[in-house]
Amino acid sequence: MALRLYNTLTREKEIFAPLDPSHVRMYVCGPTVYDYAHVGNARPVIVFDALVRWLRRGYPKVTYVRNITDVEDKINARARELNIPIRELTERTAQIYFEDVRALGCVDPDVQPRVTDHMPQIVAMIAGLIALGHAYEAEGHVLFDVPSMKDYGRLSRRDRDDMIAGARVEVAPYKKDPADFVLWKPSDADTPGWDSPWGRGRPGWHIECSAMAKAHLGVTFDIHGGGLDLIFPHHENEIAQSVCANQAPFVRTWMHNGFVTVNGEKMSKSLGNFLTIRDALAQHPGEAIRLATLKSHYRQPFDWTDQAMREARANLDGWYRQLDGVAAGTLPDAFVEAMDDDLNTPRAFAVMQTLAAPALRACLDVLGFCQRDAAAWFQAGGPGGLDETAIEAEIERRKAAKQAKDFALADRIRAELAEQGVVLEDKPGGVTVWRRGA
RNA sequence: GGCCCGAUGGCGGAGUGGCUACGCACCGGACUGCAAAUCCGUUUACCCCGGUUCGAUUCCGGGUCGGGCCUCCA
Numbered sequence: 001m002a003l004r005l006y007n008t009l010t011r012e013k014e015i016f017a018p019l020d021p022s023h024v025r026m027y028v029c030g031p032t033v034y035d036y037a038h039v040g041n042a043r044p045v046i047v048f049d050a051l052v053r054w055l056r057r058g059y060p061k062v063t064y065v066r067n068i069t070d071v072e073d074k075i076n077a078r079a080r081e082l083n084i085p086i087r088e089l090t091e092r093t094a095q096i097y098f099e100d101v102r103a104l105g106c107v108d109p110d111v112q113p114r115v116t117d118h119m120p121q122i123v124a125m126i127a128g129l130i131a132l133g134h135a136y137e138a139e140g141h142v143l144f145d146v147p148s149m150k151d152y153g154r155l156s157r158r159d160r161d162d163m164i165a166g167a168r169v170e171v172a173p174y175k176k177d178p179a180d181f182v183l184w185k186p187s188d189a190d191t192p193g194w195d196s197p198w199g200r201g202r203p204g205w206h207i208e209c210s211a212m213a214k215a216h217l218g219v220t221f222d223i224h225g226g227g228l229d230l231i232f233p234h235h236e237n238e239i240a241q242s243v244c245a246n247q248a249p250f251v252r253t254w255m256h257n258g259f260v261t262v263n264g265e266k267m268s269k270s271l272g273n274f275l276t277i278r279d280a281l282a283q284h285p286g287e288a289i290r291l292a293t294l295k296s297h298y299r300q301p302f303d304w305t306d307q308a309m310r311e312a313r314a315n316l317d318g319w320y321r322q323l324d325g326v327a328a329g330t331l332p333d334a335f336v337e338a339m340d341d342d343l344n345t346p347r348a349f350a351v352m353q354t355l356a357a358p359a360l361r362a363c364l365d366v367l368g369f370c371q372r373d374a375a376a377w378f379q380a381g382g383p384g385g386l387d388e389t390a391i392e393a394e395i396e397r398r399k400a401a402k403q404a405k406d407f408a409l410a411d412r413i414r415a416e417l418a419e420q421g422v423v424l425e426d427k428p429g430g431v432t433v434w435r436r437g438a
Numbered sequence: 439g440g441c442c443c444g445a446u447g448g449c450g451g452a453g454u455g456g457c458u459a460c461g462c463a464c465c466g467g468a469c470u471g472c473a474a475a476u477c478c479g480u481u482u483a484c485c486c487c488g489g490u491u492c493g494a495u496u497c498c499g500g501g502u503c504g505g506g507c508c509u510c511c512a
Binding site: 226256299317350 | 440441449451452458460461463471505511512
């Protein structure tokens with residue numbers, strides 16, 4: 001059975017057939033680097049990482065591009081707030097992001113382009129849109145002429161009238177049509193800007209992805225992914241810009257992951273349930289976060305709870321115990337079928353429960369789990385935990401107590417360690433091993 | 439108002455026109471000085487109302503509830 005993926009464009013699962021069978025090309029919308037990424041941002045990173053790993057298994061070459069948006073008004077505002085140079089803010093935030101996603105077990109994309117490195121391409125694309133009659137200049141802005149594109153709204157399934165009727169934002173007076181959106185806007189002296197035929201300014205929100213995707217993947221490519229909130233307006237506008245500027249089809253398969261809620265509520269700053277990846281990593285191993293995320297289907301809502309994280313950790317504990325030193329066997333058909341069915345990772349995990357160790361190892365390798373020694377997994381230091389020497393000393397003390405039949409003392413030592421998050425396990429032959437856990 | 443999702447056991451979460459998925463938790467047993475880990479076993483479900491059908495959790499229609507988008511948003 002071939003890989004089938006749900007395409008937002010058609011709202012159907014379709015057999016995936018890359019334009020070039022020897023080279024799959026995929027673009028995923030990355031972060032705007034003005035603040036710590038939150039666990040909602042982690043979901044597409046993990047989901048598309050799983051997809052890339054799966055594609056790499058089936059195709060000789062996969063190019064995975066995930067951008068860094070380092071030009072954006074929120075960045076400017078934050079830098080002013082912190083009173084630091086914009087470049088310092090974006091670089092620092094990008095580094096934190098890289099560390100976070102690696103801690104989640106995600107491989108680095110092949111290319112991580114930055115907007116600031118693509119200004120000539122952005123300006124050229126806008127100029128092209130003007131030349132082709134799809135954009136116009138007005139009061140220092142350049143706007144995309146939405147009525148000039150006949151298929152506009154196809155991805156999000158809304159027509160222009162709906163959008164205007166539902167508009168929550170005041171329409172700028174210089175727009176020819178209320179649905180028109182900004183490609184380029186003027187910058188004042190205090191705002192980052194680049195020279196252009198329309199004066200010193202900066203790009204609008206959507207054009208950077210069109211330009212960077214074209215620069216690294218060509219005008220038409222296979223997969224474009226992101227959170228479902230990007231369907232409109234971001235991806236709709238990307239399609240408009242790219243199709244009109246390139247006069248060629250843009251993306252074959254559009255993929256969108258569902259939202260993350262926290263204890264059943266949408267994460268938002270106003271609700272105060274905003275959880276950064278960094279904070280989450282202080283409480284749970286990255287691998288547990290990765291597993292908890294993939295235990296739900298990527299298009300379903302995912303509710304972030306501590307219980308889900310603990311459960312994922314318990315699953316990983318079991319796998320690490322079972323698989324220490326086991327070599328990978330053949331990947332089972334049932335697992336392949338689940339993965340091929342629109343990346344049905346929950347079903348894949350169910351299949352994995354039934355497997356012998358070598359087959360299970362093969363599955364975990366593909367998904368990027370259990371890639372370190374069991375000892376490293378079980379004994380990885382948590383925040384503020386006891387160090388290894390102290391733990392070993394306590395174990396020796398308990399061993400002596402046990403030999404003296406002073407079980408009360410032995411149990412007290414074990415309980416004290418447990419309070420510090422260290423669990424002891426007595427093995428046959430008087431050996432005691434320890435692990436960090438609940 | 440328009441558009442789009444979803445509703446399965448204590449929790450998470452697949453799937454199927456008839457044959458109790460699975461995991462976690464719980465409970466019982468084995469093992470252990472006692473635990474932990476492991477092994478064995480038990481228990482719990484398909485939102486509501488119609489329709490189609492020999493039979494529906496699964497298909498169709500209606501409803502209820504929940505979530506999302508409608509130019510900040512993964």
